[in-house]
Amino acid sequence: MTPFSELPGRVASDEGVASHYGEPLLEQRALEAGGAIVDLSHHGIVVVSGADRLSWLHSMTSQHLLALRPGESTETLLLDPNGRIERAVRVVDDGERTWLLVDAGSAAPLAAFLTRMRFALRVEVEDRSEKYATVLAFEGDARDALHSLGPAAEWRDPWSAVARGGVQYARDDAEHAGAHWSATHFVFERERLASVVDLVTRGAVRAAGVLALDALEVRAWRPSQAGDVDERTIPHELDWLRTAVHLTKGCYRGQETVAKVHNLGHPPRRLALLHLDGTGGELPVAGALVFAGPGSATEPGARPVGRVTRAALHHEWGGIALALLKRSVAEDVALEVRGGPEGADPQAAPGDPIAATQEVIVPSSAGAARSVPRLKRL
Structure with missing residues (x-):
């Protein structure tokens, strides 16, 4: 429970923070315009101190952190030995x-892993999720108001452009959907959240729920660990090489898979934005199955x-969704969405199928960046 819990109209999500405050679409507009804030106090916060902290984190994760300047924001991925995403870290x-700012449920396992990896280095790892909380705002009056309160840290999302050492799979013949993304995560001591909520009660800003943030992330093709990562996901499938992976930084766990898929292969799945037929008035649940072809x-x-x-x-844009599709699915084929999580019987699922059209994020041709000459054979 936080001071946000006392705001009128609050409808709680499964994570305990506000799903919305009674007007989710108006909240979404205000958030995008820079006039609203989102309570992300369910997110986790890990703090690493010590002289070796940046070189140590650099050696284990996908981003180049050696030259990170004070106040500069980036994001990195902790991968397993096969290159699958274990943790996404701001x-x-x-x-x-x-x-290190992480999604709900990730702080404790991340802190435990980092503690095991300290060895003789000069680093200290603390899970500070009980002491600190995160509040989000976009560029505008809300962001300025939160900055004026003197937060302990500010993380500015780099999603609006390709980071140094990264690469974008989304085609550049049109403006990227996240080109104007300006989200900032502000870290406050939990005892100071009352001052943040006072901005809402005074009418200086509006409170928005996580439904509003989710919708804007989906439209901007912005991946998140809690929303889009499963046990098989590699960064290429979500176009996460554009901001979370440095392709020439050197060795780290999972780097071989990252390099092989990008240089020689193709990601087995690709992220797409689905524009959903809104005639039924329903949205598919997370994990709903996608089929190719009308009536399929x-x-x-x-x-x-x-x-x-x-x-x-x-x-x-109405009903939209992010979906992970097989690479072999044609980019122009019509789709249908129906059923529950993978493994469920789509014919037994309630409701009618939802027709969908694709907006390509990761194209089928993604990867294979290096042309390897082949030996001529008789």
């Missing part, structure tokens, strides 16, 4: 400590070609 250093979702023995990771009602 990173900002204040000159004395490195703040109800055909006996039909095999899914992907799954929905997140769905949202956008204030301008």
Whole structure:
């Protein structure tokens, strides 16, 4: 429970923070315009201190952190030995400590892993999720108001542009959907959240729920660990090489897979934005199955070609969703969404199939960046 819990109209989400405050679409508009804030106090915060902190984190994760300047924001991934995403980490250093901001449920396991990896290095790891909380705002009056309160740390999301050492798979023949993304995560001591909520009660800013943030993230193609990552996900599938991976930084756990898929292969799945037929007025649940071709979702023995990771009602675009599709799925084929999580029987699922069209994020041609000459054979 935080001071946000006392705001009128609050409807709690499964994570305990506000899903919305009674007007989710208006909250979404205000958030995008820079006039609202979002309570993310369910997120986790790990603090690393010590002289070796940046070189140590650099050696284990996907981003180049050696030259990270105080106040500069970046993001990095902790991968398993096969290159699959274990943790997505938002990173900002204040000159004395490195703040690692993570989604709900990730702080304790991340802190435990880092503690085991200290060896004889000069680093200290603390899970500070009980002491600090995160509040989000976009560029505008809300961000300025939060900054004026003197937060302990500020993390500015780098999603609006390709980071140094990164690469973008989304085609550049049109403006990227996240080109104007300006989210900032502010870290406050939990005892100071009353001052943040006072901005809302005085009418200086509006409170928005996580439904509003989800919808804007989906429209901006912005991946998150809690929303889009499963046990098989590699960074290439979500186009996360653009901000979270440095392709020439050197060795780290999972780096071989990152390099092989990017240089010689193709990611097995690709992220797409689905524009959903809104006639039914319903959104698919996370994990809903995606089928290729009109009427395919109800055909006996039909095999899914992907799954929905997140769905949202956008204030301008209506029903939209992010989906991980098989690479082999044609980019122009019509899709249908139906059923529950992978493994469920789509024919037994309630409701009618939802027709969908694709907006390509990661193209089928992603990867294979190096042309390897082949030996001529008789």
